[in-house]
Structure formats: C-alpha cells, structure tokens
Amino acid sequence: MGNFAANEGLSIFVILVWLGINVFLFVYFYLAFLIERYYYTRVILGHALSWARAPAACLNFNCMLILLPVCRNLLSFLRGSIQYCSRTAARQLDRNLTFHKLVAYMIAFHTAIHIIAHLFNFERFMDSQLMINSSYLPYVLSQMGNNDNRSYLNPIRTNETNPTIVMFTTIAGLTGVVITLALILIITSSMEVIRRSYFEVFWFTHHLFILFFIGLVLHGVGRIVRGQTLESVKVHNPDECHSQFETWGKNGTNCPEPVFAGNPPMTWKWVVGPMILYVCERLVRFYRSQQKVVITKVVMHPSKTLELQMKKKGFKMEVGQYVFIQCPSISQLEWHPFTLTSAPEEDHLSVHIRIVGDWTQALYTACGGDKTVVMDAWTLPKVAVDGPFGTASEDVFRYEVVMLVGAGIGVTPFASVLKSVWYKHVQENKNVFTKKIYFYWLCPETQAFEWFADLLQSLERQMMEKDISDFLSYNIYLTRWKDAEAAHFRVQYEAEDDPITGLKQKTLYGKPNWDNEFSAIATQHPGSKVGVFLCGPMALATALGKQCISHTESGTEFIFNKENF
Amino acid sequence: MGKIEWAMWANEQALAAGLIYATGGIVGVAGQFRGWQFAAFGIAAGVFVCLLEYPRSKRGKGTSVERTGQYCFTVCVKAFGPLTRNYYVRAFLHAALCVPGGFMLATVLGCVCLGIASLIYLSAAIHGEHWEPILPRTEPPKRVGNSIKEPPQNPPPRPPPELRRKKADKLEPAAYDNPMSVTINE
Numbered sequence: 084m085g086n087f088a089a090n091e092g093l094s095i096f097v098i099l100v101w102l103g104i105n106v107f108l109f110v111y112f113y114l115a116f117l118i119e120r121y122y123y124t125r126v127i128l129g130h131a132l133s134w135a136r137a138p139a140a141c142l143n144f145n146c147m148l149i150l151l152p153v154c155r156n157l158l159s160f161l162r163g164s165i166q167y168c169s170r171t172a173a174r175q176l177d178r179n180l181t182f183h184k185l186v187a188y189m190i191a192f193h194t195a196i197h198i199i200a201h202l203f204n205f206e207r208f209m210d211s212q213l214m215i216n217s218s219y220l221p222y223v224l225s226q227m228g229n230n231d232n233r234s235y236l237n238p239i240r241t242n243e244t245n246p247t248i249v250m251f252t253t254i255a256g257l258t259g260v261v262i263t264l265a266l267i268l269i270i271t272s273s274m275e276v277i278r279r280s281y282f283e284v285f286w287f288t289h290h291l292f293i294l295f296f297i298g299l300v301l302h303g304v305g306r307i308v309r310g311q312t313l314e315s316v317k318v319h320n321p322d323e324c325h326s327q328f329e330t331w332g333k334n335g336t337n338c339p340e341p342v343f344a345g346n347p348p349m350t351w352k353w354v355v356g357p358m359i360l361y362v363c364e365r366l367v368r369f370y371r372s373q374q375k376v377v378i379t380k381v382v383m384h385p386s387k388t389l390e391l392q393m394k395k396k397g398f399k400m401e402v403g404q405y406v407f408i409q410c411p412s413i414s415q416l417e418w419h420p421f422t423l424t425s426a427p428e429e430d431h432l433s434v435h436i437r438i439v440g441d442w443t444q445a446l447y448t449a450c451g452g453d454k455t456v457v458m459d460a461w462t463l464p465k466v467a468v469d470g471p472f473g474t475a476s477e478d479v480f481r482y483e484v485v486m487l488v489g490a491g492i493g494v495t496p497f498a499s500v501l502k503s504v505w506y507k508h509v510q511e512n513k514n515v516f517t518k519k520i521y522f523y524w525l526c527p528e529t530q531a532f533e534w535f536a537d538l539l540q541s542l543e544r545q546m547m548e549k550d551i552s553d554f555l556s557y558n559i560y561l562t563r564w565k566d567a568e569a570a571h572f573r574v575q576y577e578a579e580d581d582p583i584t585g586l587k588q589k590t591l592y593g594k595p596n597w598d599n600e601f602s603a604i605a606t607q608h609p610g611s612k613v614g615v616f617l618c619g620p621m622a623l624a625t626a627l628g629k630q631c632i633s634h635t636e637s638g639t640e641f642i643f644n645k646e647n648f
Numbered sequence: 649m650g651k652i653e654w655a656m657w658a659n660e661q662a663l664a665a666g667l668i669y670a671t672g673g674i675v676g677v678a679g680q681f682r683g684w685q686f687a688a689f690g691i692a693a694g695v696f697v698c699l700l701e702y703p704r705s706k707r708g709k710g711t712s713v714e715r716t717g718q719y720c721f722t723v724c725v726k727a728f729g730p731l732t733r734n735y736y737v738r739a740f741l742h743a744a745l746c747v748p749g750g751f752m753l754a755t756v757l758g759c760v761c762l763g764i765a766s767l768i769y770l771s772a773a774i775h776g777e778h779w780e781p782i783l784p785r786t787e788p789p790k791r792v793g794n795s796i797k798e799p800p801q802n803p804p805p806r807p808p809p810e811l812r813r814k815k816a817d818k819l820e821p822a823a824y825d826n827p828m829s830v831t832i833n834e
Contacts, residue, residue: 199675202754206681245682246753260760267668267761271660276704276713281652 093175098185101148105141105189112140120310122321123236123341127211127221128204135200136308138193143353145193146299149186150357152179154364155472156371191270194263201259205239205246212242220328228343236343238307254305262298265291283417296358299350306345315342372409372467379431381450381463384534387438389447390424392431395468400427402479402503403496406470408434413445413464422495423471426502432468435495435534478644480507480517482614486604486641488523488627490619494535497522497618501555505542508554521604522557523595525619528564558600559590597626601634601641610638617644653708655735655777658768662742663701665765669749669758670694676754683752690755693745697762700725700732706780714782726781733780735773742766 116133117125124132152158162176211221228235239249250256271277272288311321324331324338332340380392400423407418419442425433438447451458479485479500489497501522507515524535539557546552604613617627631641669690676687703722706712725732732738743766749759 195671198757199671202672202675202681203679205753206679209682247751247756250753250756260757263757264760264764267664268661268764271664272657274660277657277660280707280710281656284652284657 093172094178097175097182101185104144108140108144109137113137119321120313120316122311122325123224123343124308124310126325127224127237128207131200131203131207132308135197135204138196138200141193142190142197143350145186145190146296146350147353147357149183149190150354150361152183152186154360155469156364156367157360159472187270187273191266194266198259198263205249208237208239209244209246209249211237212239215242218329220325223328227340234312234342234344236309236341238309253307255302255307258298258302262295262302265295265298269295286417296354299354300348303346303348303350306347308346309343310346312342312344315339368469371469374467376466376468378450378460378463378466381458382534383452384435384537386530386533387447388534389436389438389443389450389452390433390534391436391450391466392425392433393466393468394431398432398468398471400425400432400471402427402499404471404473404499405496406432406434406468406472409467409469410442410446410449410464411467412449413442417442418469419443422499424495424498424502426499426506428503428506435498437492479504479614479616480515482642483516483611484519484521484604484608484613485517486521486523486613486615488525488615488617488619488623490525490617490623491527493618494524494526495618497524498535498538501538501542504555505545508551519553519608520555521600522555523560523600524557525560525562525594525623527562558595560595561590561592562594564592597630601630605634605636605639605641608639612640612642615641615643653777654768654772654775655705655779656707658735658765658772659701659704661761661768662697662765665742665746665758665761666694666697666701668694668761669697669746669755672749672754672756672758676752679754681752681754686748686752687754689748690752690758693749694758697742697745700738704782705778706782708777712782718782719784722781722783725779733778735769735777735779738779739766739769739773742769 113133113136116136121132158176158179165172165176207221208225211219211225214222216222225235225237225239227237229240232240238253239246250260268288269291272285278285311319319331319338319341321341324341327336327338330336331338374395374397376393376395378391378393380390382390382392384390403422405420405422407420409418421434421436423432424435425431436443436446438444438452446464447453449464451462479487487497487500489495501520504515504517504520508517536559542555543552546554615627615631617624628643631643635641671694673687673690673692673694675681677684677691681687699721702715703718703725704712704715730737742762746759746762746766749755749762
C-alpha cells in the first residue's frame, strides 16, 4: 500500500485538484448567469443559457491547460529544477502525455454540453422572433434595439431566417463550426489504431490545433451573449418591471426600456499565456535542431538494426532518456523518438534504430546500409537531434541491489543503464552504492537485439578480466521458439557458451518463475532494499508489483519502480 | 505520407460522425425543434452508420485490431457482399445520408462530419482499398509426419547417461547413435 501511495499518490492528487477546479468553474459560472442582469435573457432562453456558459468556462480552463503538457523543453527544464527538491514531483512531469489526453477528453465532453445547450438557445431565440404577438414578452424583448441595432437582446434580428443560416452568418457560429470540426478531426485521427500505424496522419492532422486556437480566440468577438447593461439595471429593475412590459418607456411608468449589451470576449485572457509558451517551445526546438550534430560512426548490426553514434556540442544526458531525431534529407517535418543507448560517461551519444518503416529504411540507405565500401564522413546525411527528454533512471544507483527487467524492445534503455554502471564501477573506481545487479531480459526472439547480446558479451569479458564476475547476473528468457530451433538447443545443451547469445550464462526458455527469483534474491540479500525496475507491458508490471509486495518481508524490501521509458 | 490506409481513418471518422448525427437528432426530437423530422431521420441515419462502421476492416498490411464484440456485426456487414466491400458505394452512401442533416441546425454537425468521412472513403476507394472482414482463423488440422511410421530409435530400457553421451565432434550422429541395436531383424 505504501508503495502504491508513493508511486501513484501525487498523480491522483493532481487529477483530483484538476477535476475539482473543473467542477468549481462549472458551478460558479452556472450561478453567475442566474443574476438579475440576465433576467431577460433567461426569459427567452431559460436555464439553457447557464448550461452553455458553464461548460464554456471549463473549456477556457482546459484549453489553457492542454498546451502545457506538450511543451517538452519547458517540462525538461522544470524537471531539472524540481529534481533537487522532490524526485516524486519530477517523475510526475513524465506523465505529461496522459494528462494531455485527459484534458482533451474533458474538452470533448464540455464541447458536447456547450453545443447541445446552444442548440436549445438558437431554437428559443428563433421561436421568440417567430411568435409575433405583442403580449408575448420574448417577442417584445426580441424587438428591442431594432432602431440602433446595438442595444438588442436577441442576436437573431429577423424572422425571415432559420437557425442554420444564423449559425453560418455570425462570428460565434462560424468559428464554432470551425473549431468543432477541427476538434473532431483531431480526435478521430488520434485514436490508438491510427496513431500507432499511421503516425503521419495523426501528426499532421493534429496541427489543426492552430486553427482551433485561432477560432477559439475569435469565438467571443461577436459579443453574442447579451444581458442588461449595469446602468440599465439601476433604472430598470427586472424583478419589478418584467410584468409591465407593455408599458415600458411610456409616460408615467417607473420602467424605462431596458438596454442590452454583449459580454466582451474572455477566452483570450485564459489562453494567451500558454499560446506564447508554446510558440517559445517551438522556437526552442527549432533552435536546438539547428545545432550541429556530427555522425561519428555507423554500425550495421544484424537483423536490421542500425547504430548511429553522434556528437553534439554541449549535449548532456542521464541514463534511460530519449531524443528526437530528424533527417532533413529524408523528411523536413518528421521527428522520431529513439531511446539513447549510450551512457552519460561516454563522449558520444548513440541510438540503436530498428528498420521497420519508411523513414528508418530511408535512413538506413542514406547511411550507406546497402553499400559495402567504407563511406566518407562528409557523405553521411545531416541529422538534427532534439532532447534529451524523459525519465532519468538515476534511481537505479540509489539501491544496493537492483533488479532490472526488460521485455522485448524494453531492453533498450537498460543498455544505457548497464554501460553507465559499468563505467562508474570499474573505470572511474568510484565508490558505487550499487553492489549487485540482476538483469532479466524476456524476448520472443533474440535476433532483433543481437547488438544487446554483444554488449552483454563485452561486459562479461571485461568483468572476467577485472575479476568481478559476480557483479552482474543476467538471465535471458526466450519466450518463443520454433521446433527446428528447439532441436538445435537440445543438442547444444552441453556446450560451454550459449548457442543463441554466445554468453557464459545460458539462455533460459519460457517465462521466469518470479516467485523463485524473488525468494532467491531475498535470501541472498537479507536486510537490504532491492530496487525493481521494469520496462515492459502492463501485465508484467502488475505481476511484478504483486511479487514485490508479497516478498517484502522482515529485512528485505522490494521497491517497485514502474517507469515508462 | 507513408503507406496510410485511408479506410482506417475514414472508419473512425464515420463512426464518430454517426454518433454525432444520432445525438444531434435526439436533441432535435427531444426538444421538439422546428424541422424535427430531419432530426428523426438523423437518428435513423446515425444509428445505421454506426452499425455499418462498427466492424473494422482487416488491414492490408499489419495486424488488425478488432473492436470489442464486433464479430456479429462483421457477419451482418459481410452478408451484403459487394455493397459493403466497395468503398465507392460507401462514399456515395454517406454523402447521400448526410444531405438531409444540413436542413436543421441540430444535425448540421453530423452532416459535415459524415461528409468528411465520405470524402476520406472516396480517397480510400481511389487508392484501391476495400473492406475485408476480420474472421477468426481456423487452424488447419495438424498433419502427422511420416516419421510416425518408424519405430523409436532409442526406446527404453536405456543404458545410464555416461554410456549414452558422446563427445562433441560429431554431433548429429552422436545424438542418434544407439548403444544397442533396436531394429527388429537384427
């Protein structure tokens, strides 16, 4: 339970505060339109007025929030500064995309309420123009302001129209249609199916948000929400005068004709700040991307993996972070994220890229993947690097005993961690707190990550030379295999090196028995705190979380860190 | 822009449009707005579009992800054969269905969204895509190999492991070398 509170407590708190503010704004602005000033507006519209204004306020709030979680550089900067005060708060900033999506859903929800309320509003405004009867208050109210066309109440000024036409001829209506369409297109192209398989559609459609924000700011410019002016309320009290509407302004009454005016637009006050921040963010990204990046080494690994080693002046990273890479000669607009596989102690930064799609294939060709001759450095393509971003797994070094569990491609950030631990422990001979690492790698096929097996091989060799083979204990689990391969494994059972990876420690088949593993580690290291780090699927996360809780007994404590690398 | 299958996006857009069309229609009818007949049509059209679009098509390349419980819808949609398979037909159908929505404010949004979906389907059709049902795979019956006809080479009783194990020079024969003969006639 303590683990849960430590991991999730701050997130839940943030969400509750956010929901609380939404509820507060909704109720506050709902009540704000039940006052005297809007008495006559409500005569025509009823409560639909408040039902439209309340979600509008929530929309202002959420549209302000939605730009903030995607200001990557701002978040990195905040993360770096907050880290010294509270690591939990710093880690909260890594969940920015989840928050962005939550706010987006809230925007969609409030948009729906807002539109439905306005459908009623339009209908009622139209009704009150069509019921031509001077004993009918809504009709009388709709005729106010016919002379100067400024002090009117009903934005529908004539009875020879219909709500659809009105919508397309008012600023509020037209901008409303534009922003709603932009929102719907953004949402449908952001569905997981589209996002995962056709990223470009998602990315380009998402830029409709520019149209969205322009429309949003202009939405209130027409001042279509109208109420009595303050001066008018002083001389014409709606409570007293509403029943005498047939004699307003005539000689001998206390009630002059009411004067109406529209509310000034408020949205810009909410969103101008974040819009400026976002513009700055894009400028920073552009500036950083212009910094010179030199590819120093290109390594073609088997199974379609390309390793790029690059140098960028002033680049600082922490273990487990990722960068965005752009190659202008392939595509001016595409930036793709890759986990860094180099350690902070190294003088270069490296990424391992699997060739799976168009962009990676083009990068492979551009870096001379098809050629067998050595390429000159100046023929390599120019690349731009933005980052580093994301979770820093510095926490790994705070534990004496560490369990690293990587599933499939989740093993990539651990390359950085292992290399860094290696540098810290051996070459700089610092007094490293971490004394033992248990590394578990679950994958359906090892071929895709042969480069990682190479890394483990070289670490193994170096450890044997320094006589500290006990430091790292790795367990590779092959979870899927073909029958033909199985025959080969059986035959090679007696060989000294593992037939698949060439490592001294044998590949194991199937899934690990976590119960046994945890018990073994608990017995080996009584009385210590063991940090468990996972990069893999949710099911594994739940399983490991449970194991941590059940094996945390007197003495050994397992602390689960579920990081999204 | 990469190898996008437009139909996948058109499907999401059409499903959303169907929901919006139906919701607008419900509001129009419930509020008894002027022109509520268009709203009633909107409900019917919206529901129809949702039912038609709910089953996702099988992707040309890559794994297809089904929507929850879409199998029965797949069967129904498949039953219409070429009418539902062809995306030109769908594009035209959506365009036709969306037109009445334009006559009433409550359904205008549904109309425009469905119109956009129709355009994306047109693009999909021009690119030669078509709807394929996602059906559960039937496993081919496991065929028994020929080796079942030969008796096992090394049946028990077997000598202890020390005698059985051979040195690693010749692996293939070593694995199958029997210390005593097991064929019938010898």
